[in-house]
Amino acid sequence: MSKKKNRYVVGFDLGGTKMMAVVYDEAWKGCGRSRRKTKGFSGAVAGLERIRETIDRALEEAGIERDALAGIGIGVPGPLDSERGILLELPNLGWQNVAIKAELEKVFKCQVVASNDVDAGTYGEYRFGAGQGKRCVLGVFPGTGIGGGCVYDGVIIRGKAISAMEIGHMCVLPNGPLCGCGRRGCLEAVASRLAIAQAAAGAAYRGEAPYLQSVGGTDLTKVRSGVLAKAIAEGDTSVEVIVRRAAGWLGVGIGSVVNLLAPDVVVLGGGLVEAMPEIYLEAVEKSARKHAMPAFHDVFEIKAAELKDDSTARGAAAWADAVLQRGVTG
Ligand SMILES: [Zn+2]
Numbered sequence: 001m002s003k004k005k006n007r008y009v010v011g012f013d014l015g016g017t018k019m020m021a022v023v024y025d026e027a028w029k030g031c032g033r034s035r036r037k038t039k040g041f042s043g044a045v046a047g048l049e050r051i052r053e054t055i056d057r058a059l060e061e062a063g064i065e066r067d068a069l070a071g072i073g074i075g076v077p078g079p080l081d082s083e084r085g086i087l088l089e090l091p092n093l094g095w096q097n098v099a100i101k102a103e104l105e106k107v108f109k110c111q112v113v114a115s116n117d118v119d120a121g122t123y124g125e126y127r128f129g130a131g132q133g134k135r136c137v138l139g140v141f142p143g144t145g146i147g148g149g150c151v152y153d154g155v156i157i158r159g160k161a162i163s164a165m166e167i168g169h170m171c172v173l174p175n176g177p178l179c180g181c182g183r184r185g186c187l188e189a190v191a192s193r194l195a196i197a198q199a200a201a202g203a204a205y206r207g208e209a210p211y212l213q214s215v216g217g218t219d220l221t222k223v224r225s226g227v228l229a230k231a232i233a234e235g236d237t238s239v240e241v242i243v244r245r246a247a248g249w250l251g252v253g254i255g256s257v258v259n260l261l262a263p264d265v266v267v268l269g270g271g272l273v274e275a276m277p278e279i280y281l282e283a284v285e286k287s288a289r290k291h292a293m294p295a296f297h298d299v300f301e302i303k304a305a306e307l308k309d310d311s312t313a314r315g316a317a318a319w320a321d322a323v324l325q326r327g328v329t330g
Pocket residue numbers: 168169179180181182183186188
């Protein structure tokens with residue numbers, strides 16, 4: 001009697017500083033994982049080689065061979081031609097027009113589905129986390145930038161050949177501060193962790209945030225989410241004002257998206273949310289309800305993401321599986 005062969009899918013999170021491969025079984029249990037640095041080499045050829053090694057290590061830990069793989073889902077932190085699986089640009093690493101799908105399919109002899117990492121993270125929350133069973137899940141992930149994704153009726157919303165839902169680049173303040181995209185007044189320029197850190201470092205420099213100043217908070221690179229949360233807990237009220245103001249801006253953006261899509265849940269993830277869930281969620285929610293039209297005030301809930309570090313890998317794997325098994329348009 002032949003034993004039914006198990007089906008495995010790899011989820012891959014190509015982060016800006018770290019990459020991670022996780023092997024999932026049919027019950028979506030992670031049975032092997034490997035994590036490597038993303039930086040430390042130059043060019044896409046070396047990068048693809050490191051991705052291959054990372055997947056092979058995860059497979060080795062899981063004790064399975066390449067040919068047991070049904071597919072690979074990969075989440076990438078940059079614009080993507082998802083139809084052809086081409087990573088258009090990763091400015092931090094100097095990658096341009098990398099045919100990541102074709103390259104990995106050649107090596108692993110299985111289908112590869114590439115998606116934007118925030119889309120994958122939002123899909124992960126829809127399948128396994130705070131968005132389970134919902135019709136429309138809006139995912140918002142404030143970090144160095146502000147990522148957005150939306151799953152509607154079980155499908156990731158995107159353009160024909162490009163990912164969508166760039167909530168961080170909605171203009172909320174015409175002629176406002178310069179954004180990394182080259183335009184002014186984007187949500188990201190006033191509400192990202194980087195924008196918060198810049199304002200908080202300024203407050204520390206001016207002596208308005210004594211705790212933050214005592215831990216080197218005039219240095220932007222030291223003002224991480226955990227440090228901001230500690231500064232607020234230690235009584236730096238100016239830091240709390242800065243965080244609440246930024247969260248309020250995020251609520252302005254979310255309120256506008258609520259008016260467009262009427263999501264039943266908005267899932268907030270990322271370091272700021274994890275470091276100070278109460279303050280941050282409360283401030284975002286208050287502002288989002290205020291900026292949504294009256295008819296939309298009470299149609300949505302705002303929840304913290306549940307999957308944490310694994311959200312992109314698990315979501316990318318589950319999305320790949322949905323595309324391959326159920327014919328969802330990938
Ligand atoms: Zn922008």
